[in-house]
Amino acid sequence: MSDSFVTPDGRTIGGKVLEMRNITLRFGGVVAIKDISFDIREGEIRAIIGPNGAGKSSMLNVINGFYHPQEGEILFHGEVRKPMKPYQIAKQGIARTFQNIALFKGMSTLDNIMTGRFNQMKTNIFAQMLWKGPAEREEVANREIVERVIDFLEIQAIRKTPVGALPYGLQKRVELGRALAAQPKLLLLDEPMAGMNVEEKEDMSRFILDVNDEFGTTIALIEHDMGVVMDISDRVVVMDYGKKIGDGTPDEVRNNQAVIDAYLGVDHG
Amino acid sequence: MSANVLPEGLDTFPKLLARNAVQWADVPAYREKEYGIWQSWSWSEVAEEVNALAMGYVALGLNEGDFVAIIGRNRPYLYWAMLAAQAAGAIPVPLYQDANAEEMAYVLEHSGARFIIAEDQEQVDKVLEIQDSLPNVEQIIYYDKRGLRKYDHTQLTAYEDVQAEGRAGHARLAPVLKERQAKLNESSTCVMLYTSGTTGKPKGVVLSNTNIIASAKASSEFDNLNAGDSVLAYLPMAWVGDFIFSIGQSCWTGFCVACPESPQTMQADLREIGPSYFFAPPRFFEGLLTNVMIRIEDASPMKKKLFHKYMEHAKKVGPDLLDGKPVSFGDKLKYWIGDKLIYGPLKNTLGLSKVRVGYTAGEAIGPEIFEFYRSLGINLKQLYGQTEASVFITQQPDGEVRADTVGVPSPGVELKIADNGEVFYRSPGTFVEYYKNPESTADTKDPEGWVATGDAGFIEESSGHLRIIDRAKDVGKMADGSMFAPKFVENKLKFYPDILEAVVFGAGKENCVAFINIDLGAVGNWAERNNIAYASYQELTAHPHVLGSIQSHIEEVNKSVAADEMLSGCQIHRFLVLHKELDPDDGEMTRTRKVRRKLVAEKFDDLVAALYDGSKTISTETEVTYEDGRKGSIKATLELRDVAVVPLKKEVAA
Numbered sequence: 055m056s057d058s059f060v061t062p063d064g065r066t067i068g069g070k071v072l073e074m075r076n077i078t079l080r081f082g083g084v085v086a087i088k089d090i091s092f093d094i095r096e097g098e099i100r101a102i103i104g105p106n107g108a109g110k111s112s113m114l115n116v117i118n119g120f121y122h123p124q125e126g127e128i129l130f131h132g133e134v135r136k137p138m139k140p141y142q143i144a145k146q147g148i149a150r151t152f153q154n155i156a157l158f159k160g161m162s163t164l165d166n167i168m169t170g171r172f173n174q175m176k177t178n179i180f181a182q183m184l185w186k187g188p189a190e191r192e193e194v195a196n197r198e199i200v201e202r203v204i205d206f207l208e209i210q211a212i213r214k215t216p217v218g219a220l221p222y223g224l225q226k227r228v229e230l231g232r233a234l235a236a237q238p239k240l241l242l243l244d245e246p247m248a249g250m251n252v253e254e255k256e257d258m259s260r261f262i263l264d265v266n267d268e269f270g271t272t273i274a275l276i277e278h279d280m281g282v283v284m285d286i287s288d289r290v291v292v293m294d295y296g297k298k299i300g301d302g303t304p305d306e307v308r309n310n311q312a313v314i315d316a317y318l319g320v321d322h323g
Numbered sequence: 324m325s326a327n328v329l330p331e332g333l334d335t336f337p338k339l340l341a342r343n344a345v346q347w348a349d350v351p352a353y354r355e356k357e358y359g360i361w362q363s364w365s366w367s368e369v370a371e372e373v374n375a376l377a378m379g380y381v382a383l384g385l386n387e388g389d390f391v392a393i394i395g396r397n398r399p400y401l402y403w404a405m406l407a408a409q410a411a412g413a414i415p416v417p418l419y420q421d422a423n424a425e426e427m428a429y430v431l432e433h434s435g436a437r438f439i440i441a442e443d444q445e446q447v448d449k450v451l452e453i454q455d456s457l458p459n460v461e462q463i464i465y466y467d468k469r470g471l472r473k474y475d476h477t478q479l480t481a482y483e484d485v486q487a488e489g490r491a492g493h494a495r496l497a498p499v500l501k502e503r504q505a506k507l508n509e510s511s512t513c514v515m516l517y518t519s520g521t522t523g524k525p526k527g528v529v530l531s532n533t534n535i536i537a538s539a540k541a542s543s544e545f546d547n548l549n550a551g552d553s554v555l556a557y558l559p560m561a562w563v564g565d566f567i568f569s570i571g572q573s574c575w576t577g578f579c580v581a582c583p584e585s586p587q588t589m590q591a592d593l594r595e596i597g598p599s600y601f602f603a604p605p606r607f608f609e610g611l612l613t614n615v616m617i618r619i620e621d622a623s624p625m626k627k628k629l630f631h632k633y634m635e636h637a638k639k640v641g642p643d644l645l646d647g648k649p650v651s652f653g654d655k656l657k658y659w660i661g662d663k664l665i666y667g668p669l670k671n672t673l674g675l676s677k678v679r680v681g682y683t684a685g686e687a688i689g690p691e692i693f694e695f696y697r698s699l700g701i702n703l704k705q706l707y708g709q710t711e712a713s714v715f716i717t718q719q720p721d722g723e724v725r726a727d728t729v730g731v732p733s734p735g736v737e738l739k740i741a742d743n744g745e746v747f748y749r750s751p752g753t754f755v756e757y758y759k760n761p762e763s764t765a766d767t768k769d770p771e772g773w774v775a776t777g778d779a780g781f782i783e784e785s786s787g788h789l790r791i792i793d794r795a796k797d798v799g800k801m802a803d804g805s806m807f808a809p810k811f812v813e814n815k816l817k818f819y820p821d822i823l824e825a826v827v828f829g830a831g832k833e834n835c836v837a838f839i840n841i842d843l844g845a846v847g848n849w850a851e852r853n854n855i856a857y858a859s860y861q862e863l864t865a866h867p868h869v870l871g872s873i874q875s876h877i878e879e880v881n882k883s884v885a886a887d888e889m890l891s892g893c894q895i896h897r898f899l900v901l902h903k904e905l906d907p908d909d910g911e912m913t914r915t916r917k918v919r920r921k922l923v924a925e926k927f928d929d930l931v932a933a934l935y936d937g938s939k940t941i942s943t944e945t946e947v948t949y950e951d952g953r954k955g956s957i958k959a960t961l962e963l964r965d966v967a968v969v970p971l972k973k974e975v976a977a
Binding site: 268 | 356357358359360469470472473584585587588591
């Protein structure tokens with residue numbers, strides 16, 4: 055594959071942002087991920103799909119730096135990445151959402167999204183306590199970024215509402231907001247549409263496409279809903295029992311026999 | 324129409340804007356909350372923005388006399404788009420933003436608009452969907468760029484790009500504008516507004532500069548509106564009232580128009596802005612009161628007691644204080660304490676603390692609802708109007724406010740009542756014509772300029788106030804010849820917080836029956852507090868407890884209806900609770916949320932028949948339209964209930 059290509063809808067997909075080479079992850083004797091290689095290119099929407107227990111979330115945790123694979127290497131912008139803590143990786147421009155919403159339930163939507171700016175804040179706790187000069191300017195600048203995210207996700211009406219009181223679909227949106235507030239280069243979404251109704255799924259799909267379109271953010275997402283995945287992603291990796299069984303455009307994947315077997319079961323007769 | 328209705332030099336909107344840009348150069352003209360902060364534009368800034376856009380229109384090829392369609396929610400940019408259309412010699416046509424593609428197609432085709440100003444991707448998509456059937460549409464200008472990057476831009480331009488082009492071509496385009504504006508005068512068309520169409524297709528009401536500016540002037544003087552006032556613009560831009568308030572009166576008096584951040588934040592924005600001039604349909608005040616009552620129900624016993632105690636006092640003396648009638652010192656003191664403890668904080672929460680002039684219109688308002696707001700010290704008044712009159716027909720002067728009238732004729736308006744009770748008016752605001760529809764124009768407006776309102780009413784002799792009974796065509800006779808006025812009964816029913824909508828049938832029948840729509844908010848909250856489980860709206864509507872409480876409401880209403888000497892025959896004998904909410908998407912209501920009685924009767928004819936044949940239950944299937952235009956159907960088995968009525972004495976006791 056050449057270094058960049060153009061999608062059917064006219065977007066240019068650039069070079070490799072992240073490349074996973076022969077990743078293997080074990081928990082004791084259990085092999086969660088077995089010798090997987092794939093890449094994520096700049097500006098694309100990359101989906102990772104597979105049945106339950108296929109190792110999708112583990113894969114995201116590896117990218118995110120939460121798990122360290124026993125074998126293989128990860129290349130970030132062409133360079134081998136050293137083992138890092140998740141916050142160090144976040145500072146490199148990788149943000150994520152979680153499968154089970156991980157927000158601060160008692161805090162407002164605004165405050166939750168503000169935490170997404172935490173890594174970008176430089177003034178120390180004492181300056182912030184005094185609330186003068188640099189600390190104030192920093193807060194204002196960060197608040198503006200957060201307000202743009204709120205506007206983008208159309209959640210103005212719940213700005214001051216504690217997230218614990220929000221319906222599930224909106225909480226998911228707030229979590230996406232927090233990830234966006236970090237202005238990531240690469241956004242990892244762990245089942246952004248799990249548990250949503252059709253309308254909420256449509257909204258979320260629209261937001262994911264808009265993020266990609268508006269900010270040029272590269273997105274890697276895990277999703278169960280095949281319809282959604284096939285509609286919005288440029289390329290899809292299919293995993294089953296920790297192995298990669300397919301990789302390509304939605305059409306290629308849809309016609310891949312190994313994928314069909316994994317999803318529909320194999321005839322043992 | 325007589326000339327010289329308007330002062331020299333103030334007879335068109337471009338002229339008004341030019342005056343404002345000098346006279347109130349630094350006074351805020353428009354505000355909008357964006358990114359969590361209220362952004363504001365002064366009159367001089369607005370004039371510059373409007374001018375740039377108007378020049379951009381010309382650069383794109385807008386001709387004099389063209390129609391420019393505007394679709395979107397209330398935003399300063401879209402108001403400027405209307406003013407810019409006028410500045411370029413064209414005519415703005417605002418559309419209902421929640422109209423579906425099909426309804427939009429009708430209006431766009433009928434008006435022949437060449438330019439469309441769409442707020443965002445959603446509206447652009449709707450236009451593109453129907454564009455194939457609209458050869459007249461040449462340019463679509465959108466404000467919000469989001470999601471539109473990848474669209475084919477041969478006919479699509481961003482709002483700010485149009486303005487940029489206008490500014491760039493200033494030297495070439497400014498003289499064109501000047502020349503076009505010089506040709507405009509008080510009889511030029513100011514705006515074309517489509518009626519929501521309670522019956523049949525929408526009609527394009529053509530209103531001249533005289534119509535709008537004279538109405539704006541008279542009504543501003545009536546209530547002493549001035550540049551220090553402010554309003555919140557949240558009602559549909561396609562509605563004549565919004566055009567009068569947010570463009571007409573605003574440009575005339577120079578007051579500030581604030582636009583909410585999003586439709587969902589309207590309540591919070593209202594509270595932040597605290598407008599001094601406020602308009603809302605009865606539905607809004609009903610909803611607000613229902614919310615207050617629900618929250619009081621959930622409050623601690625102490626607060627609940629305090630609230631009820633002081634509200635009782637407010638009901639007693641509040642309206643009198645507002646009308647300036649004498650009130651004893653003790654009562655005044657108690658009201659003052661109540662104001663500190665209850666009324667003030669409540670008004671503040673509702674965002675109505677600063678309201679100096681408040682209006683409600685469109686439908687009758689329940690007397691208790693009306694009194695509630697008046698007793699809090701909010702100067703809520705009623706007005707009666709319609710698109711064809713540039714809103715104002717009658718309105719209530721301060722000190723003469725009552726729940727059951729709609730006030731005295733507005734300045735410059737003449738009224739007469741026809742033999743069949745229909746109300747006719749003639750005024751400077753009377754519309755020019757229905758666009759491309761001379762028959763309807765002739766049906767509605769006679770050569771002398773009298774316009775039929777379609778409403779039946781009478782003028783009260785003692786006060787000179789107009790009272791509206793019902794739509795003239797809805798007022799009928801029952802089988803025994805007694806008068807049937809469904810709205811009269813429905814309004815009484817709708818006062819109950821758990822009844823959202825009621826439709827009463829009975830013309831030509833022995834007795835009356837009713838459809839009820841429950842209010843999901845109020846009934847849902849009640850169900851929650853009483854541990855009643857329900858899975859859907861439909862299940863809630865069929866719950867025996869819900870039916871029981873609705874039945875008791877109807878019985879109370881029957882008692883009050885029986886007391887009315889003219890309309891005592893309108894008591895409700897049987898009712899059912901509808902399994903779906905009446906919805907504009909299904910055509911059961913207009914976009915301004917008025918019930919289309921005939922259509923409802925036809926659509927649910929099986930239910931009406933069942934109400935009259937005495938059956939206990941009925942199974943039915945109803946077609947519903949989803950927001951995206953797809954259709955589906957819901958099945959339900961409804962329970963029909965009999966209601967106790969007050970027996971009427973045929974002979975009146977001596």
